[in-house]
Amino acid sequence: MVCRKYHELTRKRPRARARGHHSPVVTNQPYLRTFVTPAALCALAFIVAMAAILQYSVRAYIPGSLEPGGLTLANFAALMKPLYARVFLDTVWICFLTAFCTLIVGYPIAYALVHVSNPTAKSIVLITVVTPLFLGEVVRTYSWIIVLGNNGFINSVLLKLGVIEHPIQFMFTTFGVVVALVHVTMPVMVIMLAAALSHIDRDYQKAAESLGAGPVRAFLTVTLPLSMPGIIAGVTTAFAWTFSAFATPQLIGGGRVNMVSNLVYQLGFASFNFPFAASLCVAGLALTLVVLSALRLAARPLEKIGPH
Amino acid sequence: MPRSAYQRLLGVIGVCIVIAILGFLVLPAVVVTIAAFNDKALLSFPPQGLSWRWFSHAIAYQDFREGFRNGVIVTLWSSTISLFVGAAFALALDRYRFRFKNVIEGVLVSPLFIPHFTVGLGFLILAAQIGVANTYMVVIVCHVILVLPFVLRSVYVSLRNLDPRFELAAASLGAPPHRVLTTVTLPLLLPGLVSGWLFAAILSFNEFTASLFVTAQRTQTLPVAMYNYVREYADPSMAALSVMYIVATAALLTFANAFLGLGKVLNVEHSR
Numbered sequence: 001m002v003c004r005k006y007h008e009l010t011r012k013r014p015r016a017r018a019r020g021h022h023s024p025v026v027t028n029q030p031y032l033r034t035f036v037t038p039a040a041l042c043a044l045a046f047i048v049a050m051a052a053i054l055q056y057s058v059r060a061y062i063p064g065s066l067e068p069g070g071l072t073l074a075n076f077a078a079l080m081k082p083l084y085a086r087v088f089l090d091t092v093w094i095c096f097l098t099a100f101c102t103l104i105v106g107y108p109i110a111y112a113l114v115h116v117s118n119p120t121a122k123s124i125v126l127i128t129v130v131t132p133l134f135l136g137e138v139v140r141t142y143s144w145i146i147v148l149g150n151n152g153f154i155n156s157v158l159l160k161l162g163v164i165e166h167p168i169q170f171m172f173t174t175f176g177v178v179v180a181l182v183h184v185t186m187p188v189m190v191i192m193l194a195a196a197l198s199h200i201d202r203d204y205q206k207a208a209e210s211l212g213a214g215p216v217r218a219f220l221t222v223t224l225p226l227s228m229p230g231i232i233a234g235v236t237t238a239f240a241w242t243f244s245a246f247a248t249p250q251l252i253g254g255g256r257v258n259m260v261s262n263l264v265y266q267l268g269f270a271s272f273n274f275p276f277a278a279s280l281c282v283a284g285l286a287l288t289l290v291v292l293s294a295l296r297l298a299a300r301p302l303e304k305i306g307p308h
Numbered sequence: 309m310p311r312s313a314y315q316r317l318l319g320v321i322g323v324c325i326v327i328a329i330l331g332f333l334v335l336p337a338v339v340v341t342i343a344a345f346n347d348k349a350l351l352s353f354p355p356q357g358l359s360w361r362w363f364s365h366a367i368a369y370q371d372f373r374e375g376f377r378n379g380v381i382v383t384l385w386s387s388t389i390s391l392f393v394g395a396a397f398a399l400a401l402d403r404y405r406f407r408f409k410n411v412i413e414g415v416l417v418s419p420l421f422i423p424h425f426t427v428g429l430g431f432l433i434l435a436a437q438i439g440v441a442n443t444y445m446v447v448i449v450c451h452v453i454l455v456l457p458f459v460l461r462s463v464y465v466s467l468r469n470l471d472p473r474f475e476l477a478a479a480s481l482g483a484p485p486h487r488v489l490t491t492v493t494l495p496l497l498l499p500g501l502v503s504g505w506l507f508a509a510i511l512s513f514n515e516f517t518a519s520l521f522v523t524a525q526r527t528q529t530l531p532v533a534m535y536n537y538v539r540e541y542a543d544p545s546m547a548a549l550s551v552m553y554i555v556a557t558a559a560l561l562t563f564a565n566a567f568l569g570l571g572k573v574l575n576v577e578h579s580r
Contacts, residue, residue: 029403029404029405029406030485030486031485031486031489032400032404032406034396035396035397035399035400035404036396036397036400036404036406036412038392038393038396038397039393039394039396039397039400039412039416040408040412042393042416042452042453042456043411043412043415043416045449045453046415046416046418046419046427046430046453047415048434049427049430049431049433049434049453050422050426050430052430052433052434052437053426053429053430053433056433066436105329105332108322108325108326108329109326109329109330111322112322112326123565125326125330126565127558127561127562127565128330128333128334129330129333130561131337131554131557131558131561132333134510134511134514134557134560134561135514135553135554135557136513136514136515136516136531136553137514137516137517137531138516138531138534138535138538139340139514139531139534139550139553139554140336141538142340142534142538142546142547142550143336143337143339143340143550144336145538146336146339146340146343146547147335147336147339152339153335153339153342156354183332183333183336186333214314215315215318216318237420237421240420240421240423243423244422244423244424244425244517245517246424246425246516246517246520247516247517247535251535251538251539260423260425261423261425261517264425264426264429265425265520265521268429268432268521274429274433277429278429278433281423281425281426281429281430284423284426285422285423285426288421288423292421
């Protein structure tokens with residue numbers, strides 16, 4: 001009994017002391033208001049802006065006027081028209097395709113980034129991968145137009161070499177749009193995969209190999225499942241970012257490949273139908289939420305294999 | 309363990325794949341550089357004659373000049389504001405307990421997943437309703453919201469890596485909270501603050517989709533001016549401008565990598 005009490009005393013005391021030491025930094029929370037108020041104001045501004053969209057999405061459109069009319073659900077009913085429903089389906093398809101291709105192309109790079117030991121090579125890979133992230137959509141898209149156009153780089157080279165007789169049509173096709181979009185989403189995907197891969201203990205793979213698994217088998221049964229959280233994070237982010245893309249489908253799609261973003265812009269700035277544009281945004285947000293949570297749900301059994 | 313021929317073959321294949329993918333990543337930059345020096349007004353490969361004239365044309369173009377000026381104004385304001393707001397909130401997030409902590413954090417991080425055209429349209433409608441459309445203010449506020457998640461992240465990561473014993477030592481030696489903050493915490497956070505600001509500045513300067521919605525003719529930033537140019541003209545001026553962009557961005561990133569460790573900021577390497 002006495003012994004136990006002594007134990008408790010000695011165990012508790014250092015903790016209480018630590019808390020006492022912490023007090024000027026932690027418990028008084030100096031400058032709490034100063035630190036939090038600006039951020040709260042920013043959050044408030046953003047909430048108000050999103051509320052403005054919600055509010056416009058249920059207002060009537062008065063042709064020729066920038067002011068919306070009374071409350072209505074007509075905007076959401078119009079979304080069901082095949083013309084608009086089609087754009088939504090196309091968008092989801094392009095997002096999936098892009099996310100999947102980015103995963104396939106991004107994984108080897110992330111793996112190399114984590115496993116390359118030479119610091120110079122590592123820096124080169126990192127900067128090559130990350131630069132597109134900071135280039136901005138317009139520059140990247142413009143560069144791809146020069147690569148993919150009918151007089152562009154690929155077609156000129158192939159024509160000169162005599163591989164083809166007529167230019168291949170890359171512009172205004174889903175293929176062209178997806179190639180450019182994969183380039184855009186690569187950096188985030190690689191960053192997320194590399195973050196997950198760098199946290200995996202390499203001894204696991206070595207253990208598998210020493211137990212007789214070949215490098216391919218060791219990778220497929222050990223490293224790949226362990227990197228599942230990174231894969232899921234990367235795919236969901238790539239999906240959300242692709243959904244947000246505007247300049248790429250607008251310029252490379254050229255009106256023939258339309259995504260929700262292009263429709264919103266067209267409705268807002270060509271026909272000034274802001275209520276309908278707002279309802280498209282709301283539907284788009286709802287759709288992203290549904291798809292992302294579905295992806296997470298579907299991935300849950302896979303994720304269980306990953307971290308223990 | 310000696311490496312077998314099979315393993316070496318796998319290694320070689322892996323390196324080839326990685327180089328091919330890196331080639332895919334740099335291809336547009338390389339091609340746009342070649343196109344920028346093309347003497348002819350129409351794009352063609354291989355280029356006939358080399359010249360710098362598209363560079364001078366791009367620099368002299370009025371819309372690009374104004375776009376650059378507007379972009380610098382917007383970027384300086386928005387990245388600085390978001391640095392102050394983000395750093396203060398990251399500190400509070402890391403150490404304090406307060407009401408609506410999770411709500412505020414969730415709202416501030418959500419622009420990462422909300423399409424930029426939605427953010428842009430929201431601020432456009434809001435600005436029109438309170439009568440501040442066509443002002444720099446709405447563009448700056450919109451950019452602050454968009455880059456804040458990145459600032460938060462980079463400051464938060466460096467806060468996590470900060471050894472609290474330094475602050476405790478200062479406090480136990482009698483330093484009041486403001487002295488601990490200004491003489492210990494902030495100097496130790498400096499790399500995180502600089503990289504956060506740099507991130508914010510680059511992203512804000514390049515932000516396009518939301519800017520397209522919230523800028524007017526008077527306040528249009530460089531990416532918006534470039535977008536309008538691409539839609540109207542096909543000469544290589546835009547390629548020349550892109551090259552300047554790529555060089556500047558790569559230089560900034562190399563600088564950031566050398567001084568701050570990009571890998572640590574992006575969380576692909578362990579910091580300890």
